[in-house]
Amino acid sequence: MSLELHPDRLFPADPTVRDIARELYDSVSTLPIISPHGHVPPQWIADDVAFEDPTSLLITPDHYITRLLHASGVDLADLGVRTHLDADAARRAFRLLCEHWPVFRGTPMRYWFESQLVEVFGAYLEPSATSADALYDRISSWIEAPTSRPRALMQQFGIEFLATTDDPCDDLAHHARIAGDESFTPRVVPTFRPDVYLEPARSTWVPAVDRLAEVSGIDTGDYAGWVAAMEDRRAYFREHGAVSTDHSHRDLGTQRLPAAEAETLYAEARAGRISVTDGDRLRRHMVDEMARMATEDGLTMTLHPAVHRNHHGPTLERFGADVGADIPIGVEVTQALAPLLGRYGTHPNLTLVVFTIDETVYSRELAPLAGFYPALRIGVPWWFIDAPDAIRRFRAAVSETAGFTRTSGFIDDTRAFLSIPARHDMSRRLDCAHLAELVAQHRLGLDEAAETARYLVVDQPRQVFGI
Incomplete structure (x- = not known):
């Protein structure tokens, strides 16, 4: 079957509102892409790495796709997850995707993938068992062109700013x-991601903190040394262009401990004797420490809690972490953030962005909090809920309480490089559809809606992340 992208996709069905949405979208569709949080490997851009094949380009790095195929009975190894595929195996993996294409109906993955097929590759065949090889060959030919390297694509896609996610010891x-290549104009910056250094009860913590001491040149034998080493690495990241830090833990707790107790628990952790409960207490104290550092160095602080990491033990043992087996859990926000916000919520040099996969807290907790605390912004739908209906629910849930100015700007949060334009396009269409509804209901003027649409696309992410 022929694949076609309808120009009014994601717009309201009502023709009057659709016309307004179309007009708003036309005003922002070609604006540059600002991507302040993602997972594209910086080496791809530094070395202008040639993509290897359609599978390693489109399937293997995209856990949205691999996890749903896994749920449909496909072995992750057959998709190249933590496994190198030869040419024949890569083609077979692509066939698996095409054969299972119906499982993606109604999902954002289908939206992104179809957008890539048409707008990037000029391929107008719907994926299926019969079209798989033709699509594979078409994409393979595209890969061979010099204009299909990461640097050229960033220019073609209009990606003005791209943040990666990096270990503090990198x-x-x-x-x-x-940054040293003056001929390359898009800006690519690191993001400080210190999770492993803030989880004292985990087996990986002691070697990580030892490595932190080695890289920073600061003894991390006591808590004061750990603080100094983290401050040192944050400064190093800032010198290399970083604009934010990123944190993901099971909860949003930020209770600060008395200095003596923090030192005692830190010593227990260094000795490998800390309990899980005390490890959580020290971690919450350390998260608060990160907020204190943010008030001093100005790095935007993003929190995205409430994920049960590596839910399936056998998959973790076989493939390692971050292969799509992370599952959302509920989260409490108001009480958990109260200590941090009590200290820093009105600080003029703190920007705190809180994301969630628990939609129940948008209108009940996050919107009211962001509607009071100057430092707090609501992270847009992300990860499992960066999908059309969830984004619509988000705008309806937060706008009445917190308006549009208290959110973060769109976050694509992806390592699937070619999907970045499709993800941002989806967000622009959905925001324009929401604004069109407000215009049609005479709750917003058309000029205000157009101004807001542009603000959400480029001005807001620049402001929130200090770009």
């Missing part, structure tokens, strides 16, 4: 090389 050599 030397950021790839970022230094990108």
Whole structure:
């Protein structure tokens, strides 16, 4: 079957409102892409790495796709997850996707993938068992062109700003090389992601903190040393262009401990004797410490809690972490953030962005909090809920209480590089559809809606992330 992208996709069905949405979308559709949080490897851009094949380009790095195929009975190894596929195996993996294409009906993955097929590759065949090889060959030919390298694509896609996600001990050599190339105009910056250094009860914590001492040159034998080492690495990231730090833990707790107790628990952790309960207490104290540092160095702080990581033990043992087996859980916000916001919620140099996969807290907790605390912004739908209906629910849930100015700007949160334009396009269409509804209901003027649409696309992310 022929694949066609309808120009009014995601717009309201009512023709009057649809016309307004179309007009608003036309005003923002070609604006540059600002991507302040994502997972594209910086080496791809530093080395302008040639993509290998359609499977490693489109399937393997996209856990949205691999997890749903896994749920349909496909072995992750057959999709190249933590496994190198030869040419024949890569083609078979692509066939698996095409054969299972019906499982993606109604999902954002279908929207993104079809957008890539048509708008990037000029491929107008719907994926199926019979079209798989033709699509694979078409994409393979596209990959061979010099214009299909990451640097050229960033220019073609209009990606003005791209943040990666990086370990605090990374030397950021790839970022230094990108920044040093004056011929490359898009800005690519690191993001400080210190999760492993803030989880004292985990087996990985002691070696991570030892590595932190080695890289920073600061003894992390006591808590004061840990604080100094983290401050040192944050400064290093800032020198290399970082604008934010990113944190993901099971809850949003930010209770600060007395100094002596923090030191005692830190010593227990260094000795490998800390309990899970005390590890959580120390971690919450350390998260608060990150907020204190943010008030001093100005890095935007993003929190995205409430995920049960690596839910399936056998998959973790076989493939490792971050392969799509993370599952959302509920989260409490108001009480958990009260200590942090009590100290820093009105601080002029803090921007705190809180994301969630628990939609129940949008209107009940996050919108009221962001509607009072100057430091707090509501992270847009992300991860499992960066989907059309969830984005619509988000705008309806938060706008009446917090308006449009208290949100973060769109976050694509992806390592699937070619899907970035499709994800941002989806967000623009949905926001324009929401604004069109307000115009049609005479709750907003058309000029105000157009101004807001542009604000959400480029001005807001620049403001929130200090770009």
